[in-house]
Amino acid sequence: MSLRLRTSARAIILDEDDRVLLCRFAFPHPAVPDGAQGVWAAPGGGIEPGEDGLSALRRELREETGLVTAGDPPHVWHQVVVAADHAPGFDGMVNDYFLIRTTHFEPQGEFTDDQLAAEHLAAFRWWRLAEIARYPGPDLFSPRDLATLLTDLLTSGIPADPVTLGM
Known part of the structure; x- marks a missing residue:
């Protein structure tokens, strides 16, 4: 039996000061486990039928x-x-992350506030690595070891092959 996995493309967006742009998913999004109030994750989303990963990433970033x-x-x-x-209706998901370097900007996509709310996107924020590593709040990060992964990316540079992540 083959698994039905939802595929998505996400962007690790870093500005000139190595701050990373994350979006906050709030309940009842499936990425938010019981007990957490929200999850901070990389912008991006599902790949639509007939769409390749990079086209989906460009669309999602423009929208969000x-x-x-x-x-x-x-x-x-x-x-x-x-x-x-x-991922509702699926046996799980596949996330592919792409690195984008850009100058700092204020996120304001094509989606209205209502459309963002329908996607359970509650906020956007630029984070410093130290803020993620020391975060004491009720929210989680996705992937859970985001601080370690960002540290490796910033110190070692772009990997020759994509790094395989856990949860």
Whole structure:
């Protein structure tokens, strides 16, 4: 039996000061486990039928953040999560992460506030690595070891092959 996995493309967006742009998913989004109030994750989303990963990434970034990118960013991380409760109607999901360097900007995408709310996107925020590493709040990060992964990316540079991630 083959698994039905939802595929998505996400962007690790870093500004000139190495701050990373994350979006906050709030309940009842499937990425928000019981007990957490929200999850901070990389912008991006599902790949639609007939769409390739980079086209989906460009569309999602334009819709959510207003960032328009034309180049082919490097593929830095690959994540497979097999869990029936993680993506409704699927057995899990595949997230492919791409690195985008840009100048700092205020996220303002094509989506209205109502459309963002329908996607359970509650906020956008630029984070410093130290803020993520020391975050004491009730929210989680996705991937859970985001601080370690960002540290590796910033110190070692773009990997030759995408790094395989856990949850």
